[in-house]
Amino acid sequence: GARNILVTGGAGYIGSHACKALARAGLNPVVIDNLSRGHADAVKWGPLIAADLRNTDRVRDTLRHHRIAAVIHFAAFAYVGESTAQPELYYDNNLGGMTSLLTAMRAEAVDQIVLSSSCATYGIPETLPITEIAPQRPINPYGRSKLICEWMLQDAATAWGLRFAALRYFNAAGADPEGEIGERHDPETHLIPLALMAAAGQGQLHVFGDDYDTPDGTCIRDYIHVSDLARAHVLALNHLGAGGDSLAVNLGTGRGHSVREVIDAVARVTGRAVPVVTAPRRAGDPDSLTADPTRADNRLGFRADYTALDQIVADAAPWFGHPGIE
Ligand code: UDP
Numbered sequence: 001g002a003r004n005i006l007v008t009g010g011a012g013y014i015g016s017h018a019c020k021a022l023a024r025a026g027l028n029p030v031v032i033d034n035l036s037r038g039h040a041d042a043v044k045w046g047p048l049i050a051a052d053l054r055n056t057d058r059v060r061d062t063l064r065h066h067r068i069a070a071v072i073h074f075a076a077f078a079y080v081g082e083s084t085a086q087p088e089l090y091y092d093n094n095l096g097g098m099t100s101l102l103t104a105m106r107a108e109a110v111d112q113i114v115l116s117s118s119c120a121t122y123g124i125p126e127t128l129p130i131t132e133i134a135p136q137r138p139i140n141p142y143g144r145s146k147l148i149c150e151w152m153l154q155d156a157a158t159a160w161g162l163r164f165a166a167l168r169y170f171n172a173a174g175a176d177p178e179g180e181i182g183e184r185h186d187p188e189t190h191l192i193p194l195a196l197m198a199a200a201g202q203g204q205l206h207v208f209g210d211d212y213d214t215p216d217g218t219c220i221r222d223y224i225h226v227s228d229l230a231r232a233h234v235l236a237l238n239h240l241g242a243g244g245d246s247l248a249v250n251l252g253t254g255r256g257h258s259v260r261e262v263i264d265a266v267a268r269v270t271g272r273a274v275p276v277v278t279a280p281r282r283a284g285d286p287d288s289l290t291a292d293p294t295r296a297d298n299r300l301g302f303r304a305d306y307t308a309l310d311q312i313v314a315d316a317a318p319w320f321g322h323p324g325i326e
Contacts, residue, residue, distance in 0.1 A: 252291025
């Protein structure tokens with residue numbers, strides 16, 4: 001039969017898109033999610049176990065009962081600002097969850113895992129685009145929690161033969177092009193959703209800093225379509241399932257867009273003006289973050305399909321007050 005894959009955090013934004021990609025590839029997603037930030041109705045491609053990962057016994061039971069072959073670990077808090085204000089929350093949830101999951105996997109002899117990691121583990125880059133051998137010096141508790149998760153995987157690999165793929169996401173954006181699932185964060189803090197909401201008449205977009213060292217003064221990020229990200233997880237599972245060795249890869253397009261370019265794309269795609277005000281810089285925002293995507297291509301055969309910013313914006317638009325935008 002098809003392989004059963006445990007998806008922690010599968011009720012969340014990237015996790016739910018990954019479940020769809022798994023199902024499309026003939027794999028069976030089994031979601032475990034405590035629903036603290038996810039949405040039960042986003043779990044559409046397999047069972048949902050509503051439990052906290054820190055309940056090691058529940059995780060062990062799930063691994064055994066569903067004959068899980070491999071794990072994709074999304075469940076974590078992921079707001080930089082919140083992590084700075086409440087670091088204990090981030091270390092408790094993100095490291096507690098990772099610790100419990102690894103304990104359960106070792107006990108049940110499940111030895112393959114794909115981790116949601118982040119470009120936030122690099123901190124402020126010395127050179128662009130960022131390659132995987134760049135120093136990892138995170139500048140906030142969120143990024144530190146993800147870097148520690150990577151270290152935990154390396155230590156488990158050494159201790160008991162775990163094999164892992166650490167996927168360092170750049171800026172996940174967009175939504176399922178078929179409209180089955182979308183992006184729903186509460187509170188919403190991400191640029192593309194907030195710009196779409198502003199274009200739909202819900203408030204103004206605050207541009208956090210326009211005096212950065214970039215051509216138009218606003219920050220540059222590498223926006224990667226969430227459905228591309230989701231597909232990369234399937235490729236990473238296939239790599240591990242075929243006996244491949246542990247790796248860490250960037251997931252980005254290799255192209256950067258400024259905040260102003262995103263605003264222009266939102267106006268173009270929706271046909272509406274985006275009301276903006278310039279606001280102070282947000283703490284901990286580097287000028288530019290772009291991925292060197294070469295290793296993901298070489299090791300996993302992954303390349304982003306959706307590289308057009310307008311397409312990413314158009315796929316997100318229906319979820320933020322713009323029905324019928326294609
Ligand atoms: N940004 C902004 N206004 C907002 C939200 C974000 O100007 O209301 C900027 C932010 O400073 C960063 C970029 O948009 O340069 C992307 O931010 P987001 O929070 O979407 O993702 P992050 O890069 O923090 O993961």
